Amino acid sequence: MLDQERTGRLSGRALPRSKALYDRATAVLADGVTRVTIERDPIPFYIERGEGAYIVDVDGRRLLDLNNNFTTLIHGHGYAPVSEGVVELLKTGTCFANPTQHEIALSELLAARIPGVERLRFVNSGTEAVMFAIKAARAFTGKSGVARIEGAYHGAYDWAEAGQNASPDAQNWPDHPIARPSYRGTPRTVAEDVVMFRFNDVDGVERQLVEAADRLACVLIDPMPSRAGLLHPDPEFIEAVEKTARRCGILVVADEVLNLRQGYTGASARYGLHPDLIAMGKIIGGGFPIGAIGGREEVMQVFGSTGRKTLLPQGGTFSANPVSMVSGRIAMEALTPEEFQRLERMGDHVRRELIATIQHHGAPFCVTGAASLFRIHPKASEPREYRDAYLNEAEAAVMKTLSRHFLDAGVLLPFGAAACLSTPMTESDLEPITSAFAEFVKTNDHLYKELGQ
Ligand code: PMP
Numbered sequence: 001m002l003d004q005e006r007t008g009r010l011s012g013r014a015l016p017r018s019k020a021l022y023d024r025a026t027a028v029l030a031d032g033v034t035r036v037t038i039e040r041d042p043i044p045f046y047i048e049r050g051e052g053a054y055i056v057d058v059d060g061r062r063l064l065d066l067n068n069n070f071t072t073l074i075h076g077h078g079y080a081p082v083s084e085g086v087v088e089l090l091k092t093g094t095c096f097a098n099p100t101q102h103e104i105a106l107s108e109l110l111a112a113r114i115p116g117v118e119r120l121r122f123v124n125s126g127t128e129a130v131m132f133a134i135k136a137a138r139a140f141t142g143k144s145g146v147a148r149i150e151g152a153y154h155g156a157y158d159w160a161e162a163g164q165n166a167s168p169d170a171q172n173w174p175d176h177p178i179a180r181p182s183y184r185g186t187p188r189t190v191a192e193d194v195v196m197f198r199f200n201d202v203d204g205v206e207r208q209l210v211e212a213a214d215r216l217a218c219v220l221i222d223p224m225p226s227r228a229g230l231l232h233p234d235p236e237f238i239e240a241v242e243k244t245a246r247r248c249g250i251l252v253v254a255d256e257v258l259n260l261r262q263g264y265t266g267a268s269a270r271y272g273l274h275p276d277l278i279a280m281g282k283i284i285g286g287g288f289p290i291g292a293i294g295g296r297e298e299v300m301q302v303f304g305s306t307g308r309k310t311l312l313p314q315g316g317t318f319s320a321n322p323v324s325m326v327s328g329r330i331a332m333e334a335l336t337p338e339e340f341q342r343l344e345r346m347g348d349h350v351r352r353e354l355i356a357t358i359q360h361h362g363a364p365f366c367v368t369g370a371a372s373l374f375r376i377h378p379k380a381s382e383p384r385e386y387r388d389a390y391l392n393e394a395e396a397a398v399m400k401t402l403s404r405h406f407l408d409a410g411v412l413l414p415f416g417a418a419a420c421l422s423t424p425m426t427e428s429d430l431e432p433i434t435s436a437f438a439e440f441v442k443t444n445d446h447l448y449k450e451l452g453q
Helices: 016-026 080-090 101-113 126-141 202-211 235-248 266-271 297-303 322-334 337-361 393-408 427-443
Strands: 047-051 054-057 062-065 119-123 145-149 194-197 216-221 251-255 277-281 291-295 366-368 373-377
Touching (some): 101 119, 126 277, 126 291, 126 297, 202 235, 291 297
Parallel strands (some): 145 216, 251 277
Antiparallel strands (some): 277 291
């Protein structure tokens, strides 16, 4: 059982210390926070410390963390081998204008594990990794367009994010997805260089890629896009993306910033995709900021400067900083094939138990995900694409109540995003997840019985 020191809803009254910090923050930070993704219900809660699979907030609540900084912390919080390695390193300096051996060690590890990664470059975030992968594809092909999946999240580069906020107009989805720039003031030309297709839509992706072949540099694909539902890709869809792209002279860029955590060799290998370039991030930094672009040597040559003008000069003051390199290497070394298998067994167990509860009560929910990732949907049948996973108002309200219910049970369940397990968890840590869900389903049928009708 959880050592729950306090429970209580996320209200300012129940969380006086978080409330006081938030009041201070709103006087100096734009909108009180530094990331739009911070959950507020109605205020954010502030973290005092992390302890392995758990976090403790400033008001003393101890919660099982299924967010893990948006799936980054595969070893949970305060992982000792990383802390010890980094503490040693800190004494000798944190960043230099010269390379260090640490970037070579992490590159060697990734190149040895991830198929198709023959050469690498490091940056500081997943956004940057996706951005430079797109730029590399452009430099290689001489074309500028990007094809991407409706509703998927790929970070904040204009061409990577156009279309991520797709929503139905007056309850109806447009026949063809529209590459709407996500934010006001984005140059209109961005939309001209983005082509959208629907996840698992074989005919659609083939048609879109063929029609725009002469202007597409790459097709950007996350094999199991979390924001678009954390849904399984059909093998035929993966094959169609890859075959059509090859036929049309379009590079395949896999966004594995999140899904690299699906296994020792990453997500593309798992789902039969053979990308030209892979964008990585999150777990490969061991809890410190990182991004990486890896890929075929021939394509990665665009970063090179020997003998001719550099096609793609990529810099970055903190790129390959030794702190991220050392922490990333230590974290990744501990992720052996056996450790990935153990995580996956725990993930399978959670998904199985959640599904058993749903079936037992005939409740309109379903569970998606793979390996250490899962997502609960207030949908009677399993979504196949973003449009199916999209929450209407009533469904969003049910999910909000579900997240609150989990918090009351001592579990931080991310809202509308992938939940994930971490290596410090053992079977006994999983029990609160499955029992909180069972309790919710049993006691809240008045909330959800109209759903999915
Ligand atoms: N791509 C994917 C699939 C992601 O999940 C994320 C982050 N959630 C990014 C790109 C952007 O990474 P970062 O937040 O490190 O910039």
